[in-house]
Amino acid sequence: MKKLIALMAVLILAACNGSTSGPVVEPLNEDEPAPTTAPTDAPTDEPAEPTDTEPAATETDDSAAPEPIPTTPSEEGEAADLDQEPRDEGDLLPAALYFLNQENDQIYRLDADGSELTQLTFEPAPVVEFAVSGEAGLIAYVSNNTLYTVELTGADRREIAQGGPDESDFSQTISGLDWSPDGTTLVYGNQGIVFYDPGTELSEMQLPNDPPPDLTNPEYTPEPEPAQFYTPISFSPNGTQLLIQAAIYFSDGIGYQILNIITGERTQLSSPAGIVCCNPRWAPDGDAIYISNDSVGFLEPGMWQISAANGDGTTIIEGVQEGGEAFQLVNGARMLADGLVYHFYGTIESMPDTPTPLSMARSDPQGEDLELLREDNYIPGAVLWDPAASGAVIMDLTAQYAGGEFPPFPFRGPLLWIPVDGSAPVDLGVTGAAPQWGP
Numbered sequence: 001m002k003k004l005i006a007l008m009a010v011l012i013l014a015a016c017n018g019s020t021s022g023p024v025v026e027p028l029n030e031d032e033p034a035p036t037t038a039p040t041d042a043p044t045d046e047p048a049e050p051t052d053t054e055p056a057a058t059e060t061d062d063s064a065a066p067e068p069i070p071t072t073p074s075e076e077g078e079a080a081d082l083d084q085e086p087r088d089e090g091d092l093l094p095a096a097l098y099f100l101n102q103e104n105d106q107i108y109r110l111d112a113d114g115s116e117l118t119q120l121t122f123e124p125a126p127v128v129e130f131a132v133s134g135e136a137g138l139i140a141y142v143s144n145n146t147l148y149t150v151e152l153t154g155a156d157r158r159e160i161a162q163g164g165p166d167e168s169d170f171s172q173t174i175s176g177l178d179w180s181p182d183g184t185t186l187v188y189g190n191q192g193i194v195f196y197d198p199g200t201e202l203s204e205m206q207l208p209n210d211p212p213p214d215l216t217n218p219e220y221t222p223e224p225e226p227a228q229f230y231t232p233i234s235f236s237p238n239g240t241q242l243l244i245q246a247a248i249y250f251s252d253g254i255g256y257q258i259l260n261i262i263t264g265e266r267t268q269l270s271s272p273a274g275i276v277c278c279n280p281r282w283a284p285d286g287d288a289i290y291i292s293n294d295s296v297g298f299l300e301p302g303m304w305q306i307s308a309a310n311g312d313g314t315t316i317i318e319g320v321q322e323g324g325e326a327f328q329l330v331n332g333a334r335m336l337a338d339g340l341v342y343h344f345y346g347t348i349e350s351m352p353d354t355p356t357p358l359s360m361a362r363s364d365p366q367g368e369d370l371e372l373l374r375e376d377n378y379i380p381g382a383v384l385w386d387p388a389a390s391g392a393v394i395m396d397l398t399a400q401y402a403g404g405e406f407p408p409f410p411f412r413g414p415l416l417w418i419p420v421d422g423s424a425p426v427d428l429g430v431t432g433a434a435p436q437w438g439p
Helices: 002-012
Strands: 024-027 096-101 107-110 116-119 127-133 138-143 146-151 158-162 175-179 186-189 192-197 202-208 228-235 241-248 254-260 266-268 288-293 302-307 313-318 326-335 341-348 359-363 380-385 391-396 413-419 426-438
Touching (some): 107 426, 138 175, 138 186, 158 192, 175 228, 186 228, 192 228, 288 326, 302 326, 313 326
Antiparallel strands (some): 024 116, 096 107, 107 116, 127 138, 138 146, 146 158, 175 186, 186 192, 192 202, 228 241, 254 266, 302 313
């Protein structure tokens, strides 16, 4: 339940808009525990002045949808994977880390060696979502319900699109940013599924929301298929399919579908647990999607594998044990390059009042041979795996839940690097959310 509440709330964050300035490079505080090599030189390229470009035209329905329920995008801000190059000797992380800094809710970049922190956006309103593409050389982000792009240095800020004025209407909220693997397309949600081409600077509606039902009409008759509105989640590894979320207006009906970008056909995902949730992640070959949940109550905990071909789900780790008296909890499940499924795992013998600390683990794709990789445990608010399976960056909420109460929203926590080899975790010296890899 905590995931649904948190994820629904993230879509209503908004404030005022403004101008930008150049990136700020600052060394990490020497008192921070992140072990690093010698600092690298600060970037010398000064960003260009903000470009006052008109938002790209989007083909869309002009009718505004009255207050549909929010969608629930993933807690993690994981962009399309980088082509993994050999890690430089002395690098702490597999790549540079981009994240939302707790201090000002702006996008920052931490170098792979952990030595240098650079502020990349300077909006007066919080950045609520972003996506990085090394292939496009761009960062897309949303602030004040407006979509922007900047170069990886923070230069050349461009306005791409604006959401609707009624921010209580979630179909008018820009969300669900993701880049295609080749960087040629940015997908976002705004009254439907929209594709933006950074080469032509044009947006095109791919899948418009269904018209909302007019419940005030006394002659209204429900349709056999309920009207839905859509939010993108993530491209498949080969870029030919798009995982989307479909929500029924004025209800708690939420599900996942796979949109075939070439044919337009959609495949509904199903799960033996009923509701398909949470944290969907594509397998590297694009043949399956892994779903995991560590909350108990409204949703069933556990882990599932869902076929991308037909949408059928298979239980990998059964979350409810002994007639509902014991539970297996799974968070952040993802198949990595070695063909194994990595996740954070734990067991409890009664209904919990707050989230349960979990340990890093892995198993084969069928959930067999489950192996705990570490003895320490955490309450991860976000999990960003190294695709090469060397470890994960997590947003650690353990201390915030220590008193038995829920931390304030939006969740922010220390970012830690947790190696799979059991070596000591590393506090990266920054606090924030939505970690993503980038160049």
